[in-house]
Amino acid sequence: MLQPQCSKSLSTCLFRIILRRQSLLQQLRAKSSRRYNPQDDDDDGDKVRKKHENQEGYIHFYKSMGQHILTNPRVLHSIVQKSDVRPTDTVLEIGPGTGNLTLKLLEKAEKVIAVEIDKRMVDVLHQRAAEQGLADKLTVISKDALKTEFPQFDLVVANIPYGISSPLVAKLVFGVNPFRSATLLLQKEFAKRLLANPGDSEFNRLAVNVKLVAEVEFVMNVSKRDFLPCPRVYSSVVKIRPKAEIPHVDLDEWWAFTRTCFRKKNKTLGATFKQKKNLYELLKLSRLTGSDEQNAVTPSGSESELNLFRDKMIAILKSSGFGDKRPSKLSNEELLHLLSLFNQAGIIFHVRSKPRNTGDDEAFASSCSSL
Incomplete structure (x- = not known):
């Protein structure tokens, strides 16, 4: 039987443990309930950069720019495999980030054209391609994908920033460059809208307009845990194939x-x-x-x-x-x-007061942004 003094000491310890646990739970609730503010990216980034400023190779990813890097090797391999890349293909990749997908595409394709607006990522892309002896197969365009005219390409394979999904898909399927297919990693809800058929609750104008000129196929779902940093949403991969014949309509x-x-x-x-x-x-x-x-x-x-x-x-x-x-x-x-x-x-x-200039990709993407 416990002595009174021992019993009192044990009770004190248990009480402290309970208080500590309650404090931790309150902190977790406060953190999870705090609303996301894009400005937090910059604030947190400053703190992290100061902490790791001496660490070689450190890069801070901005969620506000849609920078979520796909890191799961199996998912990366599956995307490349489903894309049906041929040795003679020129592949367009939009938003390559640090190049995890880019390197796998370079191994399969004749050439990869990567469109990346972040100069830091551009440096990493060149460095990683050079380390693998693939630099001569990589071309990087350091511009906004919606504001630049794409060169000729055979395929699109990309983990695109989710914030520009609609205008970018429109720019691809209604643009002047013919291509075989586009394998895109998209936000799951956006992908569901793109895949919707008449009668589905998600059926919308986006699906109607895209399916006028292309076929859309579901490939696979991707967990948010496969990204760094982890996004708040789940993702899906879809494959878009332009139709050989489209209706004759303005x-x-x-x-x-x-x-x-x-x-x-x-x-x-x-x-x-x-x-x-x-x-x-x-x-x-x-x-x-x-x-x-x-x-x-x-x-x-x-x-x-x-x-x-x-x-x-x-x-x-x-x-x-x-x-x-x-x-x-x-x-x-x-x-x-x-x-x-x-x-x-x-x-x-x-x-139409004058013919639309299909070569003006920036204006064209803007006009299609509400599809």
Whole structure:
């Protein structure tokens, strides 16, 4: 049996352990509940750099720049394998970071063009390629991927910064450079939107526009623990293959049409095209001539004129059976058919005052950023 003094000492120790545990739990809760602030990257970076400033090869990764480096060798190997890189291929890699994926691509391809905006990463890329004797196969473009014109390439293989996923995918699939496929590591939620089909809850304008010109295939999921630093989201790899034949449609007209339809993707088309805002916009556009916009007559906006235009649109929707249908459940073929019916009736969704310069990649990516 414990003596009173020993019992008291044991109780004190247990009490201290409990207090210590409660203190640690409170610290963990406070840390996990603190909201992320991009400025923290810089603050934490300063502290870490001061701590490790004498360590050779140390690099601080900025989460605010989307710098999450894929480190799992098995995942890297799988991505390269699924990309079907040929010995004669020129591979475009966007956001290579420190070159983990780049080195594996250099081993398989004839040439790798890496687009990296961070000068620190550029230095690391050159150094690592030289150490492996692969420097002559690597070309680095130190520019913003959305603001530079890509040279010719056969494949795209990349762990792209998630913040530019939409405009970058649009720039690739609607750009002037033909390519065989693009194997991309994306945020999982974005990948699900890209893969969605009519009727899926994730089906959206992005999927509609991309699938007009390309096929999208799911490859695999990637855990957030496979990155450094660890992101807050899970990731997926998808493979995009441009279609050999695409529908004959004016892309600007198509984008404007899908923008109108998918503003409220679950609303019926009849309800969408009865809205006064949409009617006014389309009435004005339908009175314009694409070749002479300055001399075009703008609508007076009278109620009677608007009603006539609305009746015209509703008649087209009813006669074609689209009045009660919802964009979220329509295939591209159905949407293309409806657009052609509108155009044949003189209803247009976009007026181009001058031909789009497809070589102007910066402006092009910007115009596609809301896909």
